Amino acid sequence: MAQPTLAVVGATGSVGSVMLELLSSRRNHWGEIRLVASARSVGKSLTCRGERLDVLPLTAEVFDGVDVAMFDVPDAVSEHWAPIAVSRGATVVDNSSAFRMRPEVPLVVPEVNKDAVKSRPIGIVASANCTTAAMIIAMAPLHDEYGLRELVLASYQSASGAGQLGVDTLHDQLAKVAGDRMLGSRTGNVRQAVGDDLGPFPAPLALNVVPWAGDPADLGWSSEELKLRNESRKILGLPALKVSATCVRVPVVTGHSIAVHAVFAAEVTADGARQALRNAPGVILVDDPESGEFPMPIDAVGTDPSWVGRIRRAMDDPRALSLFITGDNMRKGAALNTVQIAELLATEIAKRST
Amino acid sequence: MAQPTLAVVGATGSVGSVMLELLSSRRNHWGEIRLVASARSVGKSLTCRGERLDVLPLTAEVFDGVDVAMFDVPDAVSEHWAPIAVSRGATVVDNSSAFRMRPEVPLVVPEVNKDAVKSRPIGIVASANCTTAAMIIAMAPLHDEYGLRELVLASYQSASGAGQLGVDTLHDQLAKVAGDRMLGSRTGNVRQAVGDDLGPFPAPLALNVVPWAGDPADLGWSSEELKLRNESRKILGLPALKVSATCVRVPVVTGHSIAVHAVFAAEVTADGARQALRNAPGVILVDDPESGEFPMPIDAVGTDPSWVGRIRRAMDDPRALSLFITGDNMRKGAALNTVQIAELLATEIAKRST
Ligand SMILES: NC(=O)c1ccc[n+]([C@@H]2O[C@H](COP(=O)([O-])OP(=O)(O)OC[C@H]3O[C@@H](n4cnc5c(N)ncnc54)[C@H](OP(=O)(O)O)[C@@H]3O)[C@@H](O)[C@H]2O)c1
Ligand SMILES: NC(=O)c1ccc[n+]([C@@H]2O[C@H](COP(=O)([O-])OP(=O)(O)OC[C@H]3O[C@@H](n4cnc5c(N)ncnc54)[C@H](OP(=O)(O)O)[C@@H]3O)[C@@H](O)[C@H]2O)c1
Numbered sequence: 001m002a003q004p005t006l007a008v009v010g011a012t013g014s015v016g017s018v019m020l021e022l023l024s025s026r027r028n029h030w031g032e033i034r035l036v037a038s039a040r041s042v043g044k045s046l047t048c049r050g051e052r053l054d055v056l057p058l059t060a061e062v063f064d065g066v067d068v069a070m071f072d073v074p075d076a077v078s079e080h081w082a083p084i085a086v087s088r089g090a091t092v093v094d095n096s097s098a099f100r101m102r103p104e105v106p107l108v109v110p111e112v113n114k115d116a117v118k119s120r121p122i123g124i125v126a127s128a129n130c131t132t133a134a135m136i137i138a139m140a141p142l143h144d145e146y147g148l149r150e151l152v153l154a155s156y157q158s159a160s161g162a163g164q165l166g167v168d169t170l171h172d173q174l175a176k177v178a179g180d181r182m183l184g185s186r187t188g189n190v191r192q193a194v195g196d197d198l199g200p201f202p203a204p205l206a207l208n209v210v211p212w213a214g215d216p217a218d219l220g221w222s223s224e225e226l227k228l229r230n231e232s233r234k235i236l237g238l239p240a241l242k243v244s245a246t247c248v249r250v251p252v253v254t255g256h257s258i259a260v261h262a263v264f265a266a267e268v269t270a271d272g273a274r275q276a277l278r279n280a281p282g283v284i285l286v287d288d289p290e291s292g293e294f295p296m297p298i299d300a301v302g303t304d305p306s307w308v309g310r311i312r313r314a315m316d317d318p319r320a321l322s323l324f325i326t327g328d329n330m331r332k333g334a335a336l337n338t339v340q341i342a343e344l345l346a347t348e349i350a351k352r353s354t
Numbered sequence: 355m356a357q358p359t360l361a362v363v364g365a366t367g368s369v370g371s372v373m374l375e376l377l378s379s380r381r382n383h384w385g386e387i388r389l390v391a392s393a394r395s396v397g398k399s400l401t402c403r404g405e406r407l408d409v410l411p412l413t414a415e416v417f418d419g420v421d422v423a424m425f426d427v428p429d430a431v432s433e434h435w436a437p438i439a440v441s442r443g444a445t446v447v448d449n450s451s452a453f454r455m456r457p458e459v460p461l462v463v464p465e466v467n468k469d470a471v472k473s474r475p476i477g478i479v480a481s482a483n484c485t486t487a488a489m490i491i492a493m494a495p496l497h498d499e500y501g502l503r504e505l506v507l508a509s510y511q512s513a514s515g516a517g518q519l520g521v522d523t524l525h526d527q528l529a530k531v532a533g534d535r536m537l538g539s540r541t542g543n544v545r546q547a548v549g550d551d552l553g554p555f556p557a558p559l560a561l562n563v564v565p566w567a568g569d570p571a572d573l574g575w576s577s578e579e580l581k582l583r584n585e586s587r588k589i590l591g592l593p594a595l596k597v598s599a600t601c602v603r604v605p606v607v608t609g610h611s612i613a614v615h616a617v618f619a620a621e622v623t624a625d626g627a628r629q630a631l632r633n634a635p636g637v638i639l640v641d642d643p644e645s646g647e648f649p650m651p652i653d654a655v656g657t658d659p660s661w662v663g664r665i666r667r668a669m670d671d672p673r674a675l676s677l678f679i680t681g682d683n684m685r686k687g688a689a690l691n692t693v694q695i696a697e698l699l700a701t702e703i704a705k706r707s708t
Contacts, residue, residue: 150670152506152615154508154600154613156510156563156602156604158538160539167539168535171535174528174531174532174533175532175533177528177532178525178528178529178531178532178533179528179529179532181522181525183607184512184606184607184608184609184651184652184655185514185521185607185608185655185656186655186656187652187653187654187655187656187657188652188653189652190652191652191653202643202646203646203650203652204652207528207605207606207607207651207652208606208650208651208652209510209604209606209611209650209651210648210650211611211613211648211649211650211663211664211678212643212646212648212664216643216644219624219666219667219669220624220641220643220664220665220666221666221669222643229669242668242670242671243669243670244615244668244669244670244671244674244676245676246508246613246615246664246676246678248510248611248613248678250510250563250604250605251561251604251605251606252538252561252562252563252605253537253538253539253561254538254539255538257563257565257602259508259565259600259602259613261506261598261600261615270573270574287574289556289566289570289574289576290570292556292557292566294564294565294566295565296557296562296563296564296565297538297561297562297563298538298541298542298543298544298545298557298558298561298562299541299542299545300541301538301539301540301541302539302540302541303541309565310565310566310574310600311574312573312574312575313573314596314598315573315575315583315597315598316504316596316597316598317596317598320598322598322599322600324565324600324602
């Protein structure tokens with residue numbers, strides 16, 4: 001039996017480059033792999049599975065003979081090109097937000113709802129948003145145990161969530177503020193030191209926190225905040241789940257964190273929650289604050305799981321838990337989740353052809 | 355009528371130095387001012403109200419003739435010395451956490467409960483914790499309007515909350531990580547660059563967020579988290595208020611922020627909340643995210659008010675609001691609140707003596 005052919009659309013981007021690392025280090029599911037990007041990248045070559053591969057331009061023909069196409073490109077590019085890839089016979093796994101909330105598109109985090117990939121009426125499967133993916137892996141086992149009713153969320157999102165430009169901007173700003181020990185102690189002096197180059201952010205990120213990520217959505221909420229609500233509901237299959245999120249950018253390179261207050265139908269205990277999480281797929285429990293063990297971006301970056309800790313039962317509500325979660329937004333939040341979905345499809349194809 | 359005599363205990367510390375700035379720039383309420391610190395600081399002199407003053411060592415005699423003594427020193431120093439100052443005839447305003455929760459000590463944020471200073475059975479008035487003070491100024495007018503029932507809080511606390519050593523540590527770490535554009539993109543590489551010098555923090559703070567501040571308290575909660583609960587209840591006079599807080603340190607020099615989800619007895623509207631906050635004492639409303647207006651530490655630092663914005667009614671609960679608050683933890687969170695209380699006492703003394 002021949003192994004399936006994979007296309008990686010957006011192979012030159014920041015999610016794409018993590019994708020190539022993952023394809024090179026995970027158990028191989030693929031025959032041919034095609035690396036695709038914009039016409040700007042033609043002439044480049046990239047390494048994947050130890051082989052040097054030329055980058056191909058995005059055209060309809062590039063999908064001929066492709067079984068699975070992973071899209072790690074801006075929303076508008078996915079929106080236009082994913083249906084074309086499907087029309088050429090590929091199944092698409094899309095990492096943008098273009099298709100996530102369409103009822104005919106399954107939204108998948110494999111540790112939580114992998115069976116949802118089986119029904120894909122328009123040939124497209126969506127991969128969850130970075131903050132949602134890291135969080136939902138920890139919430140699903142707690143939901144199974146106690147019955148989730150409500151989430152109150154506050155995020156600590158890193159610069160790389162805004163792509164390579166976000167990372168470069170933070171490093172540039174850090175170089176400007178480092179060394180001047182007066183910065184951050186007088187109003188406006190960080191603004192002055194950073195200057196006008198804010199990159200993709202609405203304000204300086206170095207020595208600051210910026211309580212705004214994404215685009216304006218409804219009634220004062222940002223698009224990032226509503227993604228957390230809508231995607232959590234869809235992935236868990238809980239259309240009435242109450243969700244209030246505040247999304248905040250912090251001066252961290254990679255690794256999104258989230259402070260979670262979760263209310264359940266049943267009474268909870270911190271030990272019961274730890275027990276439910278200890279063997280949960282995709283979760284690593286780091287919960288011993290007195291020994292300095294709690295989830296942090298500097299440890300979670302470059303790793304696959306969601307790091308979960310600071311588990312406490314609410315003092316004033318026996319049905320509520322507080323916890324803190326950190327995940328690598330480029331991995332579980334993007335490339336890893338997408339490649340896991342693609343591998344589910346590869347397994348299905350392999351079964352079908354035997 | 356002679357103006358009252360003031361002692362500033364801890365004048366050489368980081369809160370103390372902001373205190374001297376405030377005493378130099380606010381309307382003057384004081385006759386003699388005595389600057390007090392440890393024996394280590396004897397021989398130093400500091401400027402206050404344009405005058406050069408010698409630092410006096412902390413002794414019982416230093417309080418003879420003092421009307422009001424402000425304490426900006428570690429808990430243990432307050433605990434020992436505040437009663438001695440009282441025995442010498444002074445009224446003490448203490449900025450440490452030593453006395454805040456004692457039933458016989460009023461805990462005061464003047465914008466919210468200034469009348470509480472009038473009853474001080476043991477001669478001590480406590481000033482609120484930095485995060486609580488900034489937050490409660492915004493919550494009190496909303497409580498008056500809608501009746502507060504529950505707070506879910508996630509903080510973004512700055513390095514200066516851990517004193518001058520915290521500030522120095524963050525600057526040292528920033529100097530070490532700036533310039534290396536690979537840092538923050540691989541697990542552990544920030545730890546390696548920062549090295550072992552963590553100062554007062556349990557982990558590197560540069561390019562990181564640390565979900566632990568204060569000391570271990572009960573059942574996995576930190577002392578900082580319980581202060582938010584206990585002090586909010588006491589200041590608002592709501593002993594049954596439900597509070598769950600997660601306290602997180604972020605790489606910001608000065609300015610504590612807090613994401614608030616507040617549940618009320620009555621239905622709320624975002625516009626009604628804005629209206630209640632627009633003229634509230636000590637509050638500045640910055641709530642136009644599409645024009646880049648939201649509360650941030652780089653703007654709030656060095657200013658007196660609590661900056662409040664990102665006001666949204668919960669999508670799933672007409673009685674709940676989400677908002678974001680930033681305040682200068684060295685001012686409203688410490689020196690400013692303390693000096694405001696001291697000024698209330700000065701006014702009372704002035705009235706009594708006429
Ligand atoms: N960063 C995250 O944390 C994260 C998490 C979850 C989801 N996502 C989503 O993943 C997607 C990619 O994000 P990223 O951070 O990797 O962005 P990026 O670094 O800007 O990379 C964008 C990629 O898309 C390609 N591309 C852009 N326009 C194209 C076009 N017209 N035709 C063909 N290819 C085109 C680029 O190719 P060229 O190099 O040729 O321009 C590049 O490979 C976005 O939808 C993003 O929202 C990102
Ligand atoms: N930083 C904040 O955001 C903040 C906010 C709210 C409340 N607070 C509280 O305010 C207090 C001061 O904090 P800080 O940040 O200013 O600390 P700091 O920078 O370490 O200053 C400590 C001050 O206390 C004096 N001191 C220490 N031990 C003493 C002793 N045995 N006898 C006499 N004086 C002594 C020091 O004098 P020497 O210089 O002579 O050693 C110095 O003036 C603490 O209780 C803190 O928890 C701080």
